[in-house]
Amino acid sequence: MALIGARAGVRYRVMRASPPALLAFFYLIFAVIGGLLLWAPISSNANVGWVEALFTSVSAVTVTGLVVVDTGADFTLFGQAVIVILMQLGGLGLVTFAVFVLSALGMQVGLGQRLMLREDLNQSNIGDLLMLVRTVFVVSLGCEAAGAVVLATVFVPDHGLWPGIWAAVFHAVSAFNNAGFSLWSDSLIGYALDPVVNVVVPVLFITGGLGFIVLSDLQRKRRWRRLGLHSKIMLVGTAVLIVFAWIMFAALEWTNPGTLGAIDSVGGRLMAAWFQAVTPRTAGFNTIDTGEMHDSTALMTMTLMLIGAGSTSTAGGIKVTTFAVLILATIAFVRRESELHCFGRSLGVDEVMKVMALTTASMLIVFLSIFAVSISHDGSFLHLAFEVTSALGTVGLSMGATPELDTTGRCIIMAVMFFGRVGPLTLGFFLATHTVARVRYPPGQVYLG
Template sequence: MLSRWLARRPPPAVLATLYLILIIIGAALMYLPFTTTRPITVMEALFTSTSAVTVTGLVVLDTQLELTFWGQLVVLILIQLGGLGLMTFAVLVFSALGMSFGIIHQTYLREDLNQTSYESLLALVRTILRVVVLAEVAGALLLSLTFVPRFGIVEGGWHAIFHSVSAFNNAGFSTFSSGLVDLATDPLINIVIPGLVILGGIGYVVISEVRMRKFWTGWSLHTRLMIVGTIFLIVAGMLLIALLEWNNPATLGRFDDPGSRFAAAWFQSVITRTAGFNTIDVGAVHDATALLIMALMIVGAGPTSTGGGLKVTTVAVLLLATLAFFRRRTHIWAFGRSIGLEEVLKVMALVAIAAMLIFTATFLMTATQDGHFLDISFEVTSAFGTVGLSRNFTFDLTGFGQGVIMVVMFLGRVGPLTLGFFLATRVPPRVRYPEGQVHLG
């Protein structure tokens, strides 16, 4: 019955349904008594599962103290499935079993990977598999050099594996109650974790092109925008965070030497985009820094990646369109390539929907939830960008507040798929109307 219902639904709706099913299964597993150290509510189980599947990282359960090894393992599996993408995972399983992958499944995969054609889909999936395995194994081995001497082979190895998978999938879950604050000056933490986050968030298409094509001249416009945009956001974010928090004794000011302060600013600049780890107390940053972090969270990572947000390319096209308008240009281009009107309209729709979603969720939260406006809006923005950073507010959420944040996390992860369906549904107009004048601005 379910398979026949899914067969009649458009691909984005099917994928959203599959993510919802995975969340329900994950919640059922989290509700089992051996996964937690105390009895939990259904809402706590649903929230944890939703946060893991959407690779967000907001928690209402202390991962270190309130989840057993089996609970942490369930979270890790949900992170891997949610970050990798259900259809990508299905292709890998089908390929391993020698099963065929039909045109319907390719349609779902095309939507899941945000691609516009069927060409090279399976090649892209194979690239994804290689990148995931190499990145997560290498990350775990490198992180074990920090964790094993501190906690021993078994416990330290588990911490290394968990953080490697969580970082590459831009999830932000940590097996430590305080996050990575106690390891803020560790060189490996400041190199490996951001490296995994960047690799997982830049997008598999970019990774494939950088690996296979000639430097710059062989790259597509998408890859060029992603590389330039990512570098700019990381550098600008690091410098601004350092400038704003340099003398804050609760954040960067607690470090004695400038090198450690810059390392913490670098770490938060990278992580803020979509991962959600922290080496400083995010709840103690200045209000201006909190607004900066919110802006970075909204931008997010890249398409066909493990990250969320509006995406770097979406914001880049929006800025290019705005620049073209003020320069009175009738078309948009970047790096010697033009950008079509359809892409600009899609960007406008994405930005409008994101703004309405964030505003509606923030309004509902402020109307029903006690708390400062900045803390609430920060929480909503973090949920939409599937980031996972919080100003120590998640544990104070009411049941209704948890429900709102879960919806925002879910839409932040699968919303573009559903939007793509509406954008792809074209109905030829039967009547053409004369143009009218609308005064704008």
């Protein structure tokens, strides 16, 4: 009886927890379970210890892609399958999976589950959540299947029938979920000049990074004028960032013998520059050696990793819409305007406050994490900052510092990856919770600038 009472008490406390707390709890539980599975002898060889297995699991659940062991060499087929499942769960959202299974079984999805789903999908209402979940699954599984079929035409001739098919499936799931895991230690450097890989993989992670709200909006409305403000900002912002990054990466690395300079043809350099321009928007694959990039290129890549992709997507970062609102708020301040205007719509002060809170929290995490990692690891400051930014943006690009970190450094990176995936959702919940001030104080003045 006492055991039953204890279980009932735990269940009551869990159900009383806030939706973002439950969401973070579920991500943590799946990360631990994944770590145990990857640590088992059936999943890995002797090179994978408990810390390495847990690090890989956290990286997969948070769809980051940072690794401390060789995914293809150190994990068996079973272990690689576990990583694929963790990437799929982390990319589409654990709660999304749960609600989809419940609805498929004909079970009623209650208010509590809808609230958790709302946080997982970063929505402000619970009205059309189940329809959005169906859209999520149809789009994601369809894109992954199509991507795997096309990639198989390249990987099967190179690696054989079944290894090639598995490589195609693995990389299609990893690409659409913006996870960045690869079965090869050099990621996709071996396919830097392959046109199929350089088109299919970016299309997958750009589609996944746009966000399911944008994809659903495009499917239903199909005309620019009828699209919502969020979709318009995402589409324009994504296009501008891609073009800007493509031009800048090509200009900065064109003669670098460690990156683009090692490619003889102009078309090959442009193709590699294209891939590296879009992958920081939290895909994590690379077709050139990121450790050989110039410092200026690394700084630009860090900025792109911090921005990330779209809300309600498989990607991370502070999101394109957040960055766009920051720019719009700055322009409005310079013009002495009291409201933000974009595509014939206005944004209020609440949106600006939310953006400022999210950006400030993210920057503080970056600075504190770089400080903490630099204490336990005496390496290049730029490389450490690059790894931390990649972890927070759940990108997975690396300049080689992560595998060299000690246990303390790896634990810090795991915490940053976890916050990068779950933190914005948790922060968004508190930002969406309005409270009425019981006490009002007289206005004061602070001199800025």
